[in-house]
Amino acid sequence: MRPLTLWRYEARRAGWTAALGPPVAVALGVAAALANPLPGDANTARVLLGALEMAVPLAAGVACASLVGRDAAVELQLTAPTAYRVTLLRRMAVTLAWTAAVAGAMAVALIVTGWWARWPANHGALVGQLTWVAPTAGLSGLGFAAGAVLRSPGAAGALVSTVWAVQQFFGAAAQETRPGRLLYLFATTRGAVPGDWAANRLVLLGAGAGLVALAVLLLGRAERLVHGEDA
Structure with a gap:
């Protein structure tokens, strides 16, 4: 299989969750900023x-959680010359590359239009990309x-969503300890202890x-991937 054909195939096998998740996440964020404008440019920039x-990390996390277990005949995959984990890593690479393209395009748009700089804790146009x-x-x-x-895929996606939701709704509690602050997902827009970012x-x-x-x-x-077998 030619390299380009191979990557196209892996992109299709990654599924609609990987394809639609990042652009939908960005679109919802922009729609939220437009539909409910907050007083002050800083608040809009924060949204x-x-x-x-x-939104973008959640979409990417759920998409990556759906990669393992999508193949109906995994036993055949395990007999292929290419290791199945290499195949899954390719699908993850495609998923993250698409996510980066979408998020990077939005970041560039925010920088060019000046909205990026209107959030005081933006950390600059370059280093600030660590925001996402x-x-x-x-x-x-x-x-x-x-x-x-x-x-x-369902259980893995639920775990990702639960971790995201816990940090979203209990952010103050998550930042009460040093480990919690270091693992906090939203340190740019929800705040961080000075020097911890x-x-x-x-x-x-x-x-x-x-x-x-x-x-x-x-x-x-291989035994972990075959249904009906114990790890």
């Missing part, structure tokens, strides 16, 4: 950046690892990478 920090990159990495890694452990972003990136590594390790065990 727009919040779409990048909150870090939580996207964290939730995507969690989703992929949950899929590998649970082998159920950079560490928070780096920890989320590291956590995402570690969870992907765990998933790859688990997916190397």
